[in-house]
Amino acid sequence: MLENDVFRILDRQECLRLLAKVQVGRVVYTQQALPAVLPVNFSLDEDASVLLCTSAGSDLVRAVDGAVVAFEADEFTAATRSGWSVIVTGRASVVTDAAEHERLSRTGPHSWMPVRDGVFVRIEAELVTGREITGARTTR
Amino acid sequence: MLENDVFRILDRQECLRLLAKVQVGRVVYTQQALPAVLPVNFSLDEDASVLLCTSAGSDLVRAVDGAVVAFEADEFTAATRSGWSVIVTGRASVVTDAAEHERLSRTGPHSWMPVRDGVFVRIEAELVTGREITGARTTR
Numbered sequence: 001m002l003e004n005d006v007f008r009i010l011d012r013q014e015c016l017r018l019l020a021k022v023q024v025g026r027v028v029y030t031q032q033a034l035p036a037v038l039p040v041n042f043s044l045d046e047d048a049s050v051l052l053c054t055s056a057g058s059d060l061v062r063a064v065d066g067a068v069v070a071f072e073a074d075e076f077t078a079a080t081r082s083g084w085s086v087i088v089t090g091r092a093s094v095v096t097d098a099a100e101h102e103r104l105s106r107t108g109p110h111s112w113m114p115v116r117d118g119v120f121v122r123i124e125a126e127l128v129t130g131r132e133i134t135g136a137r138t139t140r
Numbered sequence: 141m142l143e144n145d146v147f148r149i150l151d152r153q154e155c156l157r158l159l160a161k162v163q164v165g166r167v168v169y170t171q172q173a174l175p176a177v178l179p180v181n182f183s184l185d186e187d188a189s190v191l192l193c194t195s196a197g198s199d200l201v202r203a204v205d206g207a208v209v210a211f212e213a214d215e216f217t218a219a220t221r222s223g224w225s226v227i228v229t230g231r232a233s234v235v236t237d238a239a240e241h242e243r244l245s246r247t248g249p250h251s252w253m254p255v256r257d258g259v260f261v262r263i264e265a266e267l268v269t270g271r272e273i274t275g276a277r278t279t280r
Binding site for chain 2: 112
């Protein structure tokens with residue numbers, strides 16, 4: 001990776017500010033020993049952990065509850081070849097505490113997908129990394 | 141996963157048509173036993189495999205050459221809570237054949253990032269899946 005005038009590493013605060021701007025990201029995890037990814041809408045909790053809402057019996061819940069996952073969001077503009085991406089890496093867990101579930105039912109994300117017996121999944125923001133590209137020229 | 145009037149599975153041809161519309165996707169792989177993801181610009185080859193260009197000595201090449209990876213692209217519109225996502229799963233490999241490298245230098249993707257000693261990585265389109273959501277109402 002070459003860092004130079006078209007590529008910049010973002011600090012944690014910049015990353016969280018950018019994450020808060022978008023509504024969709026991608027959960028990256030392992031399923032049956034293969035890399036797996038699922039786009040979801042999300043929100044950030046007060047402690048910067050990523051929150052999403054899905055069905056209690058979903059494949060996603062089975063695959064990620066208790067596991068370390070990555071969560072990626074980005075925005076790119078093809079015309080200028082510029083944009084940013086942020087990756088949160090941390091442990092994912094289903095929210096089982098009743099009071100916490102109740103709080104998130106009021107303040108947390110509403111799934112864009114139909115869900116059955118909805119649960120909240122929290123991804124702890126243990127590691128937050130990001131980068132920005134600002135119009136790279138074509139290179140090989 | 142509930143399939144209904146706001147959620148639809150896409151067939152392979154629909155997926156490939158949508159993939160061809162966008163320039164950025166995300167390589168999903170495993171690095172040091174953890175889920176990893178990297179957004180990259182890409183193009184589709186004639187056989188529908190995903191092509192990207194990166195530095196020969198990059199962490200990405202070390203992690204994915206010879207491994208099965210996922211590649212995800214999507215487009216969502218927050219205002220209407222609609223959009224699509226496509227995931228290609230297959231073996232990734234660095235293009236080592238000189239004639240093939242030469243062909244891709246003419247027809248393949250140009251990296252938006254600065255690269256050093258550029259190589260092409262091909263992800264075979266062994267499994268292509270996708271889904272579309274068309275304005276889910278808020279659900280829990």
